Amino acid sequence: MSAVAHVALLHDGKVLVIDGRLPELEVDEDVAEHEDERFTWALDLVAADVYLAPMLRVEKDRYLDIVGCRALPVPDGTWVTPTELADPAVVELMARTLPELDEPPTLRPAWFHRGWYDEVEAWVDGELAVTGRRRTGVMRVSRVWSISAVLRIPTDTGDVWFKGSCDLFRGEAGLHRVLAEHFPDVVPELIATDDSRGWLLMEPMRGAGESDRAPGADVALAARWGDVQLASLEIIDELLAAGAPLRGADVTVAGYRRVVSESRELAQLTPEERTALTAVTDEVEQMVHELWDCGLPNTLDHGDLHLGNVAYDGSVLRVFDLTDACVSHPILDGYHLAHFDDRRPSESALFAAFAQPWREAFPDAQVDRAAELAPVVNLAFQADTFHRIALATEPASAFELGGVVAYLLRKVPAAVAEARR
Known part of the structure; x- marks a missing residue:
């Protein structure tokens, strides 16, 4: 289109x-x-x-x-x-x-305010100087929208990248810093962060776009991410202190109930769709709690794990765009990765590779049942995510992700019926 x-x-x-x-x-x-x-x-x-x-x-x-x-x-x-x-x-x-x-409306991100680029430029120049580099030209916009601003910055040793997050996701910078300390080979290489302003300055990555990403990125990610999650169990307190939200069972249920009671996108559903959605709300809540009762702990969760957020050049794998990162149920990432895009190896093979480290570390956990519940819980989890974004977005920009919550909610009744079997 x-x-x-x-x-x-x-x-x-x-x-x-x-x-x-x-x-x-x-x-x-x-x-x-x-x-x-x-x-x-x-x-x-x-x-x-x-x-x-x-x-x-x-x-x-x-x-x-x-x-x-x-x-x-x-x-x-x-x-x-x-x-x-x-x-x-x-x-x-x-x-x-x-x-x-001159008078930006409430919720308009800082990058549309006068003087913001001057602040960024001064900060970037100072951080580059620490590394013995200097900016050689105009900072160029890669993307600016309601969630983030991404800039490409030319330097005397090549381009580097800046990212600023909106207030809702300001914790991304501090969270990224912690992950870079513990898993430097899995996230983008940092030059600097400003945790208070939600700013990141990063080295370039190879294989970050669909046109130059090496084949096999999905398999490599599935095999690696479960290990990263397991290792992150040792630093959960650091992740939470850095700004990662805790999105456990109770938070997920409460968030989903807010969605089905107050989302503006409920108006996009037909009366029949709303009736079907209401009829399974209690079951969704039960399935969320059942997933968390399957024997796996909360851990690092990317929140939106798919190939669009992965750089892979055939040897080095880096996971980026940690905007939605949180502490939550690990299986949600594995399910989201396996089912996000049909242009990949079989869903079962990807999920199996992702889940294997968890099966070995927690042999008594009900991983198979967790996989059966994940389609329902992931819909509830993602609907909550996008509803939070909608509440934090100025009305004029609501169209950017408009329709996503309605799309997710339409799928809930069928997913619940499948999980019952």
Whole structure:
């Protein structure tokens, strides 16, 4: 499915137009890698380097990117006031958004606030200097949205990467630091962190994209992650102190009950779907508690373990994007990995490789029953995750992950029925 992004380069209250219109680009939303590439394309289209506001939705399959030139020269061209644009929907959206650049609304992430890039730049330059390096050019946006900001930074020894997390996931930096101390070969190599601001500065990774990731990443990850989780049992207190949320049975049940009682996306379900969902709520709660009673302890949980969050060059494996990391039930990661993408070896083979270390370490645990319960509990767990994100996201950006909670909830009744067998 393709979508159109109108790109408004803003300078001194005017926007750049070509033939009387905002420059625009077409993006194939069905190609996963384009989710990040579209940000770079939009900036390159008008020779800009920063997003001034979140990506905005004009209407279905049509978006507006308001960008600026912070460190790059403002290009020559035809400049008009936003009210002179021919598209009434874009004019209306810009009229609502431009005042927010000076007074950002509640929940708007810091990277859309004035002065944020200056703070990041000063911090990055200082941390690079400690390592004997220096920045050699403009920090370039890889992705900026409601959850995180990712920047590529050129240095005299090659690019490095910066990530900042929203307030909901600010603990990622401290958590990443702890994991880098104990498992330096499994997470991105850190240059520095600022735990209080949720900032990470990282070395580049090979094999992080779908186009250059080596074959066999799923098998390598399945075989390695269970071992990492087992080893993390020794540092649970450190993980919690660093900011990892504890998401045990009671927390998962409470979170799921909030979803099915207050999520805005319940309105996307049909009356029949809502009735079926309500009918199994108590069973979901029972299955959550049964999973935690299967004999395995809470441990490090990535929270969103799939190949899109793995770099693999054929020998080195690194797991990144620890935004959702927490302390929870280990089987949830294994199930999520095995069932996230159909373009992989058999689900049973992946899960078996992941679970083997757990079977050996806890021979009396009911791992097979845990695997039967995992489809239901993972849906409840993920629905809770995305509901938390929705509550922490400003309304104008709700479309970014809109529909995910409804999608998950629709699958719950059938998963419960399967787990009963």
